[in-house]
Amino acid sequence: MSAVATKPPLPSRSHPAPRAAAPAPRAAVPVVVSPMLTRLAAEHATGTLHRERGTLHLTDGQVTYAESPSAARRPVTAPGDDRPLAEGAWELYRLEALYDAAYFALAPSSVPGRFRYGAPPPPEHGGPVPVGVLERSVVRRRALLHRIWPDARADTAPLTRAPAAPGPAGTAPRSVTARQWAVLERVDGIRTAPEIARDLGRLAFHTLVDVRRLAAAGLVRPGPLRDDRAADPDITLLKRLRDALEAL
Structure with missing residues (x-):
């Protein structure tokens, strides 16, 4: 007796194939x-x-x-x-x-x-x-x-004018706003962005934004950092010892 081939049964309409579950939303990572x-x-x-x-x-x-x-x-x-x-x-x-x-x-x-x-x-x-x-x-x-501008040194280092930047008596480039020009006029190789903000009577972060934009435009650049730790390489260790003693 020869075997008779049969087709596999069709899935029942009353029981549809399960769908893949939607991925659960990611929980917000706390900052x-x-x-x-x-x-x-x-x-x-x-x-x-x-x-x-x-x-x-x-x-x-x-x-x-x-x-x-x-x-x-x-x-x-x-x-x-x-x-x-x-x-x-x-x-x-x-x-x-x-x-x-x-x-x-x-x-x-x-x-x-x-x-x-x-x-x-x-x-x-x-x-x-x-x-x-x-x-x-x-x-x-x-x-x-x-x-x-990704270089964070511009926030704390003394600021210097780039060679292409106009001098103190120069004319502001068209791309520089009045706020930024007031900052640029005070860039002297000595003052930092927070010191310029204090001189202008402005909030420091707003001045950091102006300084970074001037740096991105190639008009200012950060000079060497003024860091007291450069004169004493053990200052960080001394601070840690001080903190430990104060915690006793």
Whole structure:
């Protein structure tokens, strides 16, 4: 007897073939600029975080005030005016100044930070800013500056004019804005971007943006870094020993 070939049965319409499951959406990766600051926020800590380039004041795990030698302190009057700042303008400027100082205070550093619990914030502190919001602001600012010009030395080194840049009595190129020209006029091989910002009465980060754009246009370039550690190679070790002793 010869075998009769049969066709395989068709799949039942009542039971369709299972579809591949859609991939699960990726969870947002939290931004961590300073693990120590993130831990203090989780602890709802109150006190002062001292870092190499600035200080952050925390109340119940949120940042209420920031200060840095590279950032100007908040004025009590409007820039270029003797009139006191209105309440709304004051709060806006307070937040801008806080983000400005925090950008420098949270800069990468080989020197460990230290936290002093219970230290009260300065009397002029305002409303708190969550640590996550502050760290995302720092990351966005770093990314913006990197897109404009990737050499971060322009933020801290003395600035010099490029050979093709016009001199102090020259005429601003068409591609240079009035704000940038005011910065370029103060580039003398000695002053840094934060020092130029202080001289102009501007927030430091806004001046960093102008400096990076001038660097991208080939008009300025960073000179040798002014770093006190160059005179003493053991200064970082000494700072670590100091921090350890203060923590006892």
